Amino acid sequence: MKPLVALVGRPNVGKSTLFNRITRSKQALVDDFPGVTRDRHYADAVWSEKEFCLVDTGGFLLSDDDIFAAEIRQHVEIAVNEADVVVFVLDGKAGVSPFDRDLADVLRRTKKPIFYLINKIENTSQQHNILEFYSLGIDKFYPVSAEHGLGIDDFLDDVVASFPTHESNGDAANLEKEEICIAVAGRPNVGKSSLINKLFGEDRLMVSEQAGTTRDAVSLTIEHNGRNFKLIDTAGIRRKGKVTQKIEKFSIIKSLQSLDECDVALILVDASEGVTDQDVTIAGYAQDRGCGAIFLLNKWDIVDSQEKDQKRFLEELRMQAKFLSFAPAMTISAKTGLRTHKIFQMIEGVYNEYAHRINTGLLNRIIEDAVFRSEPPLHKGKRLKFYYATQVSVKPPTIVCFVNYPDAVHFSYKRYLLNQIREVAELNQTPINLYFRERTGKIDFSEKTPNNPANKRYSEKKKRKSVKRKKEREIQQERKKARETKDIQNSF
Numbered sequence: 001m002k003p004l005v006a007l008v009g010r011p012n013v014g015k016s017t018l019f020n021r022i023t024r025s026k027q028a029l030v031d032d033f034p035g036v037t038r039d040r041h042y043a044d045a046v047w048s049e050k051e052f053c054l055v056d057t058g059g060f061l062l063s064d065d066d067i068f069a070a071e072i073r074q075h076v077e078i079a080v081n082e083a084d085v086v087v088f089v090l091d092g093k094a095g096v097s098p099f100d101r102d103l104a105d106v107l108r109r110t111k112k113p114i115f116y117l118i119n120k121i122e123n124t125s126q127q128h129n130i131l132e133f134y135s136l137g138i139d140k141f142y143p144v145s146a147e148h149g150l151g152i153d154d155f156l157d158d159v160v161a162s163f164p165t166h167e168s169n170g171d172a173a174n175l176e177k178e179e180i181c182i183a184v185a186g187r188p189n190v191g192k193s194s195l196i197n198k199l200f201g202e203d204r205l206m207v208s209e210q211a212g213t214t215r216d217a218v219s220l221t222i223e224h225n226g227r228n229f230k231l232i233d234t235a236g237i238r239r240k241g242k243v244t245q246k247i248e249k250f251s252i253i254k255s256l257q258s259l260d261e262c263d264v265a266l267i268l269v270d271a272s273e274g275v276t277d278q279d280v281t282i283a284g285y286a287q288d289r290g291c292g293a294i295f296l297l298n299k300w301d302i303v304d305s306q307e308k309d310q311k312r313f314l315e316e317l318r319m320q321a322k323f324l325s326f327a328p329a330m331t332i333s334a335k336t337g338l339r340t341h342k343i344f345q346m347i348e349g350v351y352n353e354y355a356h357r358i359n360t361g362l363l364n365r366i367i368e369d370a371v372f373r374s375e376p377p378l379h380k381g382k383r384l385k386f387y388y389a390t391q392v393s394v395k396p397p398t399i400v401c402f403v404n405y406p407d408a409v410h411f412s413y414k415r416y417l418l419n420q421i422r423e424v425a426e427l428n429q430t431p432i433n434l435y436f437r438e439r440t441g442k443i444d445f446s447e448k449t450p451n452n453p454a455n456k457r458y459s460e461k462k463k464r465k466s467v468k469r470k471k472e473r474e475i476q477q478e479r480k481k482a483r484e485t486k487d488i489q490n491s492f
Helices: 015-023 069-082 098-107 124-136 152-161 192-200 246-261 277-288 310-320 340-354 360-373 411-425 453-491
Strands: 004-008 041-047 050-056 085-091 114-119 179-186 218-224 227-233 264-270 292-298 329-331 386-393 398-403 433-438
Touching: 004 015, 004 069, 015 041, 015 050, 015 085, 015 114, 015 152, 041 152, 041 218, 069 098, 085 098, 098 124, 114 124, 114 152, 179 192, 179 246, 179 277, 179 340, 192 218, 192 227, 192 264, 192 340, 227 340, 246 277, 264 277, 264 340, 277 292, 292 310, 292 340, 310 329, 329 340, 360 386, 360 411, 411 433
Parallel strands: 004 050, 004 085, 085 114, 179 227, 179 264, 264 292, 292 329, 398 433
Antiparallel strands: 041 050, 218 227, 386 398
């Protein structure tokens, strides 16, 4: 297990900025507005060739001025309890706060190594601000600037030196397993965090009836049946016209980035409200990014018994989101756990197809058979020929067909070919990209296939043309000799 380092402190002291600095990423959302971070945010980091896991937490408050203060405080306490090292971040510009004294009293009860950072010390003239913090009864501080990276090196050297030693069990190679990345997306307050808590088996994320509780994209890793899953809880995506706050815009950007990174997107729909236009829009975001998708109609337990027609709900969903007709759908309840045990099995089924590679020979037989049964329409009086097909990548399966006129392939015929590929290759739950490229040359791929009747017809046709051209050359040569003989006779 990697050592766990927890960043704690009151709101707006720069914990997320420090988190991004140490992990060398931009995973944590940063803004001058206090209270941006609410859930625990985990990420791996390396310093002096030592790996550890860093945890960003929400701002610690003992008072209940914020409606989320109690839950944030609970998550901070959990992070401190499971951490090997605790980093207490203070604000060098604002000075000592009563909340700092409260948190310092809480941390004194733990026997774990604690490092006290005074952040926002950006020049030597601010060094005198440190004196005020000795009133907390602490002997050693680390003056740093998370934004500019000042003092971070010395601090990290001491942190990694304090890590407990863990004996290697020799199973490190077995820990490296293929990981499936899953993004849970949907409108605000449809139950995304509740679903992840249910799948994880404990309350790892904050849940509230107030919309917009989740602001950052929070990643959690879980192992199920010997396979690793990375769950990403995303902020609710509202219509553009309703988004006014800058922090919400950043949250939505992070949500869309999560769809770019994931293998499978769980698109949550509030069954009690039915399928809305925004649900379809979010599904469109998943389609544009080419990830696998699963529709989950949540809150099925509170749907009126007279309206509980699962078939009708699914038909309505298929009608409005026809572009994701391949995506499986299921009604669930994140609160009661209804059918949530089937989700991981469904994800594995989608992922296996999403990462599947079709044999080249099989793929070409599928295309050849499809063209034989339904020939494409003529293009300017010429036949549209499919020479060769190959799969160039996976996640999702991407296929390139070489034809003589790529732009002449009608979208309806492209859809016909996709359906044939899905049916024969048994890829019914994944997006498939099909592209057409021009290939120079006049020989059809099917004509080059051994023991193919088309190959024999082509060879016979080629021989007849060769004989015809030979006869034409002989006739031209005889005519040329006749003209030369006639010219010589006329000269006498």
